[in-house]
Amino acid sequence: MAKPPSRLLDRLPTLPHGAPRVDRTPPEARARRRLRACAECDWVVLLPPLRPGEKADCPRCGHTLVKRHFRPAQRSMALALAALLALGLAMAFPFVSFSVGGIGNRIELPQTATTLIGFHQPVVAGAVILTIMVLPAVYLLGVIWLQLGLLREAPLPASRTIARSLAQLTPWMMADVFIIGALVSLIKIAGMASVELGISFWAFCAFAILLLMTSQSLDADWMWFSLAGEPRAPEGTRTGEAAAPQGLAGCHTCGLVNRLDTGGRGRCRRCGDRLRSRLPHSLQRTWALLVAAAVMYVPANVYPIMTTTSLGHRSPSTIVGGVVELVQMGSWPVAAVIFVASVMVPVGKLVALAWLCLVVHRSSELNAVTRTRLYRLTEFIGRWSMIDVFVVAILVALIRAGSLMSIEPGPAALAFGAVVVITMLSAMTFDPRLIWDGSPPRHSPTTPDRHPQGNSG
Ligand SMILES: [Zn+2]
Ligand SMILES: [Zn+2]
Structure with a gap:
């Protein structure tokens, strides 16, 4: 980011003179010919007019291009406010408590991270606090700031920067995953100690659901149209063809089709985001990250992920050892959840991404659909x-009753957290458009499939 984006944004085309600063009419009512290049297969299509509750899917790969909501600004604003309130409640009250043999402990939500610092695991603590509280709070405040401006028909400062950042935060917000983690922990210890759920637990459940609904409610297409109108597609853009051979690229942030310079780079005329015909060195970077994740997966499984002290007896357990223990206890469903999440998903992801990289240039159109689904x-x-x-x-x-019963984190927690983060990054650096580059051209429609939201696409 050598150049401050604000100067670039000042030169971006805006709405016609005399129009309100925020355009709240739906985009289809104003701009007639709206083109999009699919982010996953690069196919250029003409967007159909959408009614609230409808979405448009790419006719070639099925990726959802645009989702239209009823009253998008009010909806996101209300959901974000409710989610923030629920997060406030979740921080203010006790989360869970446990007691064993007359000794007990009660924790609040932030302690799930701060206790780890006491055990010299600051990186894991940081990851926990960021993914369940800080990033979601930043995201919600961003949504409220942005929608407030749109509702007042005058965007507040930094609206475009915020609108660009929101989509990048989404994969790193993990409140829903944390809820499942909390349930697994409670079932794990339910046999050994008595556990009580606090108000904060239920507030956090509400927060996780509301956060998910907020991120689902954002209509990026409408938002960018309201903020910056819809500049015309470059002269001579042909639909029903890939964008790259035409020297074009679809913006991943706002969707607009832009012309690239001869080096296959550019900046979006509407949102100012960087454009690339294909992500640079996508395969090399994905391979490098996959190797790093595979290397980290070894200590993640060899070292204990936690050590349980019960009546003075210390017993370290690895990830797989924990699953075996759960099976021996008869907790089949929890054992299955941990096995799927900690063994099958990371290994499956490494194998799937490695396979996608290997066969990326050998393809047929049918095969490409299946591989794009696997990537998704x-x-x-x-x-x-x-x-x-x-x-x-x-x-x-939670479990801190001295030598009677306590749990310490093991070195595998950091290694395994690294595996998760690195595999997520490797999926992000893989450019799914590469899957389609070698596929033979077929007679694909030029208009997206339009249907009600909720139907799988
Ligand atoms: Zn597509
Ligand atoms: Zn853009």
Whole structure:
């Protein structure tokens, strides 16, 4: 980022003279020919007019291009305010308490992170506090700031920067994963001690659901149209073809089709985001991150993820050892959750991404659809591996009854957290458009499939 984006944004085309600073009419009512290049397969299509509750999917790969909501600004604003309120409540009250043999402990939500610092695990503590509280709070404040400006019909300062950043924060918010981690921890210790859920636990559940609804409610297409109108597509853009051979690229942030310079780079005329025909060195970077994740996966499994002290007896347990223990206790469902999240998902993701990199240039159109679906799945499931890290954070904070019963984090917690983060990054550096580059051209429609939201696309 050599150049401050504000100067670039000043030169961006705006709405016609005399129009309100924020355009609250739906984009389809004003701009007639709206083109998009699919972020996953690079296909250029003409967007159909959408009614509230409808979405448009790419006709070639099925990726959702645009979702239209009813009253998008009011909806996101209300959800974000409610989510922030729920987070406030979750911070203010006790989260869970446990007692064994007359000794007990009660924790508040932030302690799930701060206790780890006491055990010399500041990186894991940072990851926990960032993913469950700080990033979601920043995201919600950003949504409120942005929508407030749109509702007042005068965007507040930094609106475009915030609108650009929101999508990048989304994969790193893990309140929903934390809830599953909390449930797993509670079931794990329910047999050994009595556990009580506090008000904060329920408030946090509400927060996780509201946060998910807020991120789902954001209509980026409408938002960017309201902030900066819809500049015309470059002269001569052809639909029903890939964008790259035409020297064009779709913006990943606002969707606009832009012309690139001869080096295949550029800046979006509407949001100012960097554009690339294909992510640079996508395969090399993905490979490098995959190797790093595979290397980290060794200590993650060899070292104990936590050590339980019960009646003075210390017993360290690894990830797989923990699963075996749960099976022996008869907790099959929890054992299955941990096994899937901590073993199957990371290994499956490494294998799937490595396979996608290997066969990227050997393709047929049908094959490309399947591979894009596999890529989407690896991107979606990656964050759920954090369950085990959250289980450690919760148990370490909660189970503190000295030599009677206590739990310490092990070195594998950091290694495993690194595996999760690195595999997420490797999925992000892989450019799914590469899958489609070698596929033979087929007679694909030029207009997206338009249907009600909720139908899988
Ligand atoms: Zn597509
Ligand atoms: Zn853009």
